[in-house]
Amino acid sequence: MSAVQQINRDDFLDGLVRCWPDVAAQDAAWLKALRARAAGRVAALHFPDRRDEEWRFTDLSALRELNFEPAPLQKLQAPFADFERLIFPEAAATRLVFVNGHYAPELSDTHDVPPGVTLAHLKGQGATHDLAASTHLAQHADVNHEVFSALNTSLFPDAALLFIAQDVVCERPLHLLFISTAQQTPLLSSPRCLIISGRNSACTLIEEYVGLGEGVTFTNAVSEIVVEEGAHMQHVRVQDEGREAFHIANNTVTLARDAHYQSINVTLGARLSRYTLGVVHHGPGTECSVDGLALISGRQLADTHSVIDHAASHGKSTQLNKCIVDESAHAVFNGKIVVRRDAQLNDARQQSRNLLLSARARVNAKPELLILADDVKCAHGATVGQLDEEQIFYLKCRGLSETAARNLLTYAFAAEVVEKIPLVSLKTRLRAVILERVHASTETA
Amino acid sequence: MSATLDSLINRPYTAGFVTPVESDSAPKGLSEDTIRLISAKKNEPEWLLEFRLKAHKHWLTLQEPQWASVHHPKIDFQDMVYYSAPKTKKKLASMDEVDPELLRTFEKLGVPMHERKTLANVAVDVIFDSVSVATTYKKKLAEVGVIFCSFSEAVQEHPELVKKYLGSVVPQGDNYYAALNSAVFTDGSFCYIPKNTRCPMELSTYFRINNQESGQFERTLIIAEEGSHVSYLEGCTAPRFDTNQLHAAVVELVALDNAEIKYSTVQNWYAGDENGVGGIYNFVTKRGMCRGVNSKISWTQVETGSAITWKYPSCVLLGDNSIGEFYSVALTNHRQQADTGTKMIHIGKNTKSRIVSKGISAGESSNSYRGLVRMTPTAHGARNHSQCDSLLIGSRCEANTFPYIEVRNPSARVEHEATTSKIGEDQMFYFSSRGIGSEEAVSMIINGFCKDVFMQLPMEFAVEATQLLGLKLEGSVG
Numbered sequence: 032m033s034a035v036q037q038i039n040r041d042d043f044l045d046g047l048v049r050c051w052p053d054v055a056a057q058d059a060a061w062l063k064a065l066r067a068r069a070a071g072r073v074a075a076l077h078f079p080d081r082r083d084e085e086w087r088f089t090d091l092s093a094l095r096e097l098n099f100e101p102a103p104l105q106k107l108q109a110p111f112a113d114f115e116r117l118i119f120p121e122a123a124a125t126r127l128v129f130v131n132g133h134y135a136p137e138l139s140d141t142h143d144v145p146p147g148v149t150l151a152h153l154k155g156q157g158a159t160h161d162l163a164a165s166t167h168l169a170q171h172a173d174v175n176h177e178v179f180s181a182l183n184t185s186l187f188p189d190a191a192l193l194f195i196a197q198d199v200v201c202e203r204p205l206h207l208l209f210i211s212t213a214q215q216t217p218l219l220s221s222p223r224c225l226i227i228s229g230r231n232s233a234c235t236l237i238e239e240y241v242g243l244g245e246g247v248t249f250t251n252a253v254s255e256i257v258v259e260e261g262a263h264m265q266h267v268r269v270q271d272e273g274r275e276a277f278h279i280a281n282n283t284v285t286l287a288r289d290a291h292y293q294s295i296n297v298t299l300g301a302r303l304s305r306y307t308l309g310v311v312h313h314g315p316g317t318e319c320s321v322d323g324l325a326l327i328s329g330r331q332l333a334d335t336h337s338v339i340d341h342a343a344s345h346g347k348s349t350q351l352n353k354c355i356v357d358e359s360a361h362a363v364f365n366g367k368i369v370v371r372r373d374a375q376l377n378d379a380r381q382q383s384r385n386l387l388l389s390a391r392a393r394v395n396a397k398p399e400l401l402i403l404a405d406d407v408k409c410a411h412g413a414t415v416g417q418l419d420e421e422q423i424f425y426l427k428c429r430g431l432s433e434t435a436a437r438n439l440l441t442y443a444f445a446a447e448v449v450e451k452i453p454l455v456s457l458k459t460r461l462r463a464v465i466l467e468r469v470h471a472s473t474e475t476a
Numbered sequence: 477m478s479a480t481l482d483s484l485i486n487r488p489y490t491a492g493f494v495t496p497v498e499s500d501s502a503p504k505g506l507s508e509d510t511i512r513l514i515s516a517k518k519n520e521p522e523w524l525l526e527f528r529l530k531a532h533k534h535w536l537t538l539q540e541p542q543w544a545s546v547h548h549p550k551i552d553f554q555d556m557v558y559y560s561a562p563k564t565k566k567k568l569a570s571m572d573e574v575d576p577e578l579l580r581t582f583e584k585l586g587v588p589m590h591e592r593k594t595l596a597n598v599a600v601d602v603i604f605d606s607v608s609v610a611t612t613y614k615k616k617l618a619e620v621g622v623i624f625c626s627f628s629e630a631v632q633e634h635p636e637l638v639k640k641y642l643g644s645v646v647p648q649g650d651n652y653y654a655a656l657n658s659a660v661f662t663d664g665s666f667c668y669i670p671k672n673t674r675c676p677m678e679l680s681t682y683f684r685i686n687n688q689e690s691g692q693f694e695r696t697l698i699i700a701e702e703g704s705h706v707s708y709l710e711g712c713t714a715p716r717f718d719t720n721q722l723h724a725a726v727v728e729l730v731a732l733d734n735a736e737i738k739y740s741t742v743q744n745w746y747a748g749d750e751n752g753v754g755g756i757y758n759f760v761t762k763r764g765m766c767r768g769v770n771s772k773i774s775w776t777q778v779e780t781g782s783a784i785t786w787k788y789p790s791c792v793l794l795g796d797n798s799i800g801e802f803y804s805v806a807l808t809n810h811r812q813q814a815d816t817g818t819k820m821i822h823i824g825k826n827t828k829s830r831i832v833s834k835g836i837s838a839g840e841s842s843n844s845y846r847g848l849v850r851m852t853p854t855a856h857g858a859r860n861h862s863q864c865d866s867l868l869i870g871s872r873c874e875a876n877t878f879p880y881i882e883v884r885n886p887s888a889r890v891e892h893e894a895t896t897s898k899i900g901e902d903q904m905f906y907f908s909s910r911g912i913g914s915e916e917a918v919s920m921i922i923n924g925f926c927k928d929v930f931m932q933l934p935m936e937f938a939v940e941a942t943q944l945l946g947l948k949l950e951g952s953v954g
Binding site for chain 2: 084372373375385387388389390391392393394395396397398399400401402403404405406407408409410411412413414415416417
């Protein structure tokens, strides 16, 4: 009986990972070896269920019941209807676009990429960047233990590469756009990013996932980011996939001595989304600020897991994660702060703020501290609640209607995160999206 | 500063002696026969035996839980004595007939067993290994209708109450150790406060493990009827052995309409030596049910002993407007491991809960707070505030915080905050510049850190806890 269950349980993974030799047909030897190893790990690991502590509140059984196929190469007619909406004027000619994980040259534009910056895709490079790619690819993501990272590594059709050379300050924001398109059959896309910002460099990166069309899709993304000594990176990540989509993403960030990393993650779409962020402070004097906003409604589930690992001394981290949960949506936040043995003089702060707008909405928050060094300052806070009646009353006294007051407060709650986004056009767009969602929710209420 | 800290921390464990009493023990091992033997020895009614056997049957299907942040070798449940009682020749008629050896033991531990000598207002039930040896002030309590006696006695004399409430808060199959306890529990305290009665004195149970090979499985049941009030204290010690003993207790509290139960624990089981050899495994299930409206259950614990502590005193807030509180100080030193916290399950309207947890880790110990706050969809207007602070002393120790927050009602409000810090050089400087030595300074800082919790303890316990903490930490601040 248990043997039968075992087989059924991993049918989903086996069915997908079986395709890896086809994907790898054109690959260099090192990449083939990497994929073979990852495929082996997929076979050895099991599909997570709610008995796994990491997946306790996020039920993937709906995903497992569907039959996905790795998405084939598909050409989108450019410019299609909504494409203009997806382009930022600041990054109009510094963008790479991938459709279902495949590079889309007809949608990409890289002619403004300054010298010292490489914005490319793995398949198009021949051997030019093989050395950097082979040194770093799958070396930071946990391919050995995390089944979705392993699955992505065995199946990704192409990878976005962004390399910033030493001492280069890239003024223009760089835009990586991943589009998933819904088809008749449910498709799996495996987008992959490798980003290396060299010593004392600086850049701003927008990583964006959008869905086109109505239908079930499954995006399983993996990003690896290396911030070398003294480098600064700003990273904005937006997930706005279709309402039927499944989105699972793993992002691993490695910080060397004195590196700065600032990230803002905005989750708007997908029926079920899971974002796992790992930031490892490898060198002393590193700083990171990791913020998140999830704005969900309907039957959406948004899960954010983060691990901020202070492996060296004199580090600093701040985190603000906010969720606005409406209708029957369900938000999950699990934020772990680890201070390793002898990693002294670290300062880590974490805030989890959750706003429930409906009686059916649900939040699971689990902020964790694991502290193994004594000379540190670590604090976390978590709150869950609804809008403050006194604040609403205050605004009503000043002539706002109940609805307007609620909308304003909800918007302000979200704005604290959105306002940190360095890109004006993206900020404007998100403000509009939030206002629209907030209004929609009060109209239906 | 480190020298004073070392001497502070490494004070000997004064309760670590063994009492040479002849004991009547069951053979090692756990089977249905052991359970029947325990039940027969205690002359139990059939329904209680059924309760035990059902629990045992369920226990066999369970797996030992692995999720806690503690490490220990696998426990061999067959290499353990499940029943051990000091030999008595006949039924005791009064306190004066208690074995003088036992009396001396508790005298040495500072537990008052002579009514005339007692601290002004505390009634004590003393549990030695598997059985209750004496309960003081029974008569005085009986005058106001309060029943306070050993569990075995309650089974004989008040079976209807025991039957009604046993397992109503912690069911037989609740978890691995609760199931084990339900199968083999030997004794414990039973307390019943009738309607609209305020218990005239503090009730207290003192637990003592003496036998090297026995596990202690006691069961405590406290029932507070409508409008009643009781304050209950629990203390525990064990001798120093180089083997580990298992202590798997179950405590059930039931508070009906407008009732209030205050439950305080000072836990000082033997913690093992500095290399982590020996000590008690303290795997306890404690849960209170605020069944009635406006009822209140308040847990206060000072956890300083045990090689491994694993307990989560919880409140189920069923009645509207009921209140749950949890105040905890957990101190770990050397190789001790503590994974402790609470669960607050809000079900009724306008229920409130407050959690204050202070963890102090020193040496190479590991101290974790693990808590759950759950707001069910019916918990309209419920409130929770949690505060978990950790203090680290030394660079080899570990402090973890794992709070789970689950909210399914938008009008509920949950707030959680946690901090981790050490005793700062500037704090020490402040004291030394005012002529206060480092040892005293550390003790003052720690007492200040724990003040929110100590304030909740009854007077006698607060003094004891403060001293205990001082003893435990002697020599650990550097």
